[in-house]
Amino acid sequence: MPPPPGVFDEAEAQSIDRMLMCPICPGESIDQSQVELAKQMRQRVREMLAQGTTRQQVLDFFVERYGPTVLAAPPKSGLNLLAWVLPVALVAAALAGGFLALRAMRRGNPEPVLDPYLAAVDARLSSSNLAEGQGRPDNNG
Amino acid sequence: MAELGTIALWLAVGLGVYGAIGALGGQVRGSPLLSESARRAAYVLPLVLTVAILSLVGAFVGRDFQVAYVARHSSLDMPRIYTWVAFYAGNEGSLLFICLVLSALAALALALAPGETRRTLGWTAAILLTVQTFFLAVTAVMANPFETLPLAPPDGEGINPLLTHVGMFFHPPALMSGLVAAAIPLAFVMGSLIGGKTKDEWLDAARQWGLVSWALLAVGLLLGSWWAYTILGWGGFWFWDPVENAALMPWLALTAFIHSVMVQKRRGMFRMWNIVLINVAFGLALYGMFMNRGGPVPSVHSFGASTLGWVFLVFLVVGVAVPFAVFFCRFPALTSSRSLDSMLSREAAFLVNNLMLLGIAFVTLWGTLYPLLSRLFGGQEITVARPFYDQVNGPLLLGLLFVMGVGPLLPWRKATPQALRRALLLPGLAALGTVALLAGLGMHQGYALAGFGLCALVSAGIAQEWWRDVAERQRALGEGYLRAFWRRTRSNRPRYGGYVVHLAVVMVALGVLGGSLFDRQRDVLLVPGQTAEIGEYQIRYLGTVEQPFGDRTEYVSTVVVQRDGQPLTTLYPWRAFYPSQSMAATRAAIRSTPVEDLYVVPSENRADGAVVFRLVVNPMVWWMWTAGPVLVLGTLVCLWPQRRVVAVRAASPLTAQTGRQSTSG
Amino acid sequence: MAGLVGAALALFVALVVLYPFVRSRFWREESATPKPPQDGQLELDGIFSAIEELERQHRSGELLEADFQEQRSGYRQQAALLLREQEERQQKADQALEQEVRRARGVAEPPSADGAVS
The missing domain is CATH 1.10.8.640 (Cytochrome C biogenesis protein)
Structure with missing residues (x-):
């Protein structure tokens, strides 16, 4: 009205x-x-x-x-539609790409190369914990 | 005085050139003496530049109009306090200022470089000195502030009246410092990469200096908005001006960087991505400087077009190309050591936050460049201004608020359903409750409801986490709550500092939402004694007094504000005319409360004493300006050196010695 | 006046910047800064003691479970990386040694025939 x-x-x-x-x-x-x-x-x-x-x-x-x-913003028609659509499309594509990249990272095995070394670290830690339990010989120096 | 400045400036150029070449040569030829000598050049540069700056300030204070720059930016009747502002009001002085800031920050960064980065410090120094040499050479050759006139004019042209404002003491220096400071994290990253250190060696140094640059930019942006709000006289604080955008974009990229780098620190992921981010941030900072110095788009903030633009454009291209080239050369060695455990984890949230921030930066860049592209390729002149950014960036900013609310609540690695419920239940309820309450009170704009709901989500999330952490400690150790809070906060400064900064961002969001969605505005013509109404305020105009000053005449209006018939306050907005510049400046009078600002500015003074006032009621804008100190506080908490676990241990000499080394890890 | 101050400034700057060369010429000291340890063993020890300290703090309740896990896994990761680096370096060194030996043999064999003569 x-x-x-x-x-x-x-x-x-x-x-x-x-x-x-x-x-x-x-x-x-x-x-x-x-x-x-x-x-x-x-x-x-x-x-x-x-x-x-x-x-x-x-x-x-x-x-x-x-x-x-x-006009403070280009009209949403003709060639100027590009001004509006392109950034939106790119941001959407980036988010989708990020999602796919994350999924790919998730499927990858969690670094098998490092595993033996992590195990070695754990072994050394548990041995030093044991030593500590027996009277912490290394801690008074 | 000017001769001493000239000598010092050229001495600085020489030092820069020597330092850059020496640092490079020292690395290439493996000469530690040459490297050390070059580093010493970086350490004395701030001193030499301080001498140069003091001599320029001396020329301003002594009204030495023989110096062309002084004659162009000051006058005899100018208030002396604005000498410091006039000092960087033009290209020449501001470039000199940039040189000093960069040299001081670079010297500090080199001196404080943490353990791991010391092994490649030569490269870092070479990069920093090269960047410094660029600025020094441009200042000395193309924009020398010490150039003299053949004949000293009796008086100078005076300062741009728009610049005579308290905000001007801090806004330009903060922004300029923030933009150049982005070179420092980049120099650490690039130094490590060139030196063949492709693990996390640069991480702590780059994070800390990235934070410094980020905080300086944030403060500069806030002060710039405040300046625009009080002096431009239209009642708003941000209008997506090309130069505002140019400072916003590197800030966005740095925001992404300082978040994403935490993922690398905690989980060893995103290493390559972080290198890309800091390259982008530095590139955008260079772009910001380019826009500021004769960029292709008109703006109220720029220094005006000049040939300097081309030089900065070339530097921008080199400054983007070289770091990316280094990155691609080292690409094979850069693989991250971990993979993602779950999509519902903090690291995944951080990546989404990164993409959103870069998305906003891209939209902003696209908006600034589209008019140029359209002119070049479409042959059509168009404008891209505020409505475009509001419509495209608005939803993205809301999305960012959402990620900011949820991200810190998610655990690293993987969120189990129970953990998710425990983390999100209360904040989610707070958000929904806020929306329901506001809708019940009659608010119906979708944007506003979403925005306030998300603000509630973020705040409730932070409160919940902080409270749970403190309570857990309180239970475990039986400490008092205050003590537990203090100790807890000290135990993980990056996290709690981050919370404080997030609260500051919520405050800014409140101001933006209130000021841009709920502002009410009227333009009224009042004769003395007349009253106008806006909202629940009655504005009674009493009259205008003319106050002549040396360089200007101020027309100060007296306005009595009442609310529902109760007298509230008296405001004195003014409008000044500068005959020498034939320019007018206004100063709004603002009654600011946490609920809303009443903003009165005279936009036209008629000869008969009648005045056209613009009256604006801006809800909650107060929160935005209050956010500044909170943000600085949060950043300081983050930056304050963390007491490392290792350092506590008073153990054997061996471990005491190694303690220092492992802090860099 | 300005020229005098400028000259003094330039002199001071030159002294500071060129000092390392002067020092090395007249004092001939051995490398002033101790070389950082190359094998990462000290770092590794530091990390292990850091983990022990973390565990102590965790037991005494000073450290929250989440923080403890987070920091411990970070240190553990670092230690593993260092171990791997150490091993790689060791392997490289072994290979280099082997090559050296092989080359010495390869070079040594023909002369050894000669060497018997000389």
């Missing part, structure tokens, strides 16, 4: 502010920037919302005026 003309949702306006970059200040949205142009654009957003314009129409209006760089 469209809001009655003349009334607009300030929260919606602010969320649109954050989706639009200020064309003349490096890396700032019109919500952040304090230059005159940003103030006018904020004003324009509110006027358009008050006239019952939808969010997409507002964004389209500014894109037409200032070019696609005015």
Whole structure:
């Protein structure tokens, strides 16, 4: 249901502010920037919302005026879909790869090469424990 | 003063070149004398650079505008206290500062190198000195802060007003130090590998210095956010700016490294992976410096475009290529000694945490580079800013919180079903209870519910583990709880220090969740005597006073804050105009409580005394800034030298002697 | 003034950096730093005594079960690795010795024919 003309949702306006970059200040949205142009654009957003314009129409209006760089994030369509899909796909692939790597590590035998040496260590430990039990001859030096 | 600086700087360049070549030659020709001499060069470098820095500071204090750098970044009417800030406000001074920090940290690292790494210390010194020589040469040749003007101007241009803020005393130095400090763990790892030590020789040194770099970056990032929050005047603290991202990425990679290296320490796994991680972290740190010095993307934080960018780009490529080349040469010797027992184990959780952290770093890198790629290959100009990162990184950050909650609760090797139940039952219930409570109170945003639930999971998990450990000791030894707590914490500092840092991260998460999901904001035009409302606050604007200073005019507004008719406080936000720079700066007045911040900033002063205020209510942001000291505390607990079991033993001379050696294991 | 201070600084730096060469020239001391033990035997002893200490602490209740297991298995692993390294070194040394012997024989045999003459 469209809001009655003349009334607009300030929260919606602010969320649109954050989706639009200020064309003349490096890396700032019109919500952040304090230059005159940003103030006018904020004003324009509110006027358009008050006239019952939808969010997409507002964004389209500014894109037409200032070019696609005015959008704070590329649209999820066309070639720009790549910007969104690639990182998500890569992170998913990395997690899957990590899972497979872990599973492969789990299947591997737990280092048979080291086993005789571990056994030797244990043997020496138990023998020294025994010695300790008999009066710890080595500990008073 | 400037001549002394020039002499000291060139002396430092000479020392760096001699040290790097000497250390390399000492290793290649097997000459211990040459190696020692080169190491001594590393030890005197901080002294020489201190002389250089003192002479630059002297030029600032003495208002010596003959020095071009001083003339460009200070003025007669500038408050003297900002000399220190002006000192690294430009490329030249900040590079000199980087040189000093790196030389001091490198000297410390070489002097304190633990036993096993001493055998390959020559290589480590060669690497560190090479990196230092790069920075020194760039400073001396391309960005010399001691260059003089033919004619001293009567007054300087003054400091960028945005920089006159307390946060500026610590934010840039912390970040720059953190970025260069990433060279030290890398130098230990690479030194060991080149020297043919392919086991865990570098582990302790790399972990400790990795932690130092990590903590410096964390503090720098927090201070930077705080600076942005109080001075940029829009009520937020983080907007995924390219330079913010550039500092965040190495921090993420280092976070992965300092976790994953514990798996190597405890279980002998992930050795190759850790080498890759530290290479990536160093590469990202170099990338951060490149972005900062004339990178291709505009930002509020950068030093501005310059030819320096190209030099740093080349250094970045070399700094990534060489370590990876070394890694691949040593690849066959690097196999880890253990395999995984179960997917439900702490080591598996650590790997997931690593992948998530790198995932976030990659998304961030991708976001910064995509506009360039699109321009180069698609021929289309686009912007990638906050909405992109919020949407892509948001879920990943939540996932990271989850792993942070569950990981420390899982035992090493393998979790039996009973152990799992015992570890996860209470924290899980705490998380579900929190979600149910908040949903019952009317919160309906999925993000917020998940985020707060996970915060509860992490905190409850830490509390449970800590309590159980203390109680077990208390039962076993019959000590008082306080004493048992103290002793227990001292017995395993890395673990409990880690818990403290995790609590700090939870605090940051609370601030981020509150500040970015529940902020309320209004822009209002008020004439003196008028009142505006935001939330349950009534803001009454009384008037503005004009205060002229030497370099600026401040317009200080007086605002009385009431809540439900009760007077709460009076705030004095101001806006200053700097005629010499034709620039304005604002300072928000913030009433900060653990519940919420009320943030008032004048964004426009009209001639008739009316003021446009931006009013923001930011819930729980207080927690974020409080997290800083907690994080530092936790890191110090981690770094504090662990009293080793061996050292306790007053035994035969033989064991006493060997005690020192086995600590390196 | 600045030039003077700069020269003094340069002189000091040169003295510090070149000191090792000066020392070796005039004092001719034997290698100042004792060589680290090569065979890892001392390290091995250290690890064994560390494990014994761990067990003592565990028995007295100072150390938690989980910590004890974790640290003990770490030390045990290290000891095994060292043992293996020792054995490998030993094998290498044996091989080298054998080769030496074989070479000595190989070289020695033809001369031994000669040697009888000389």
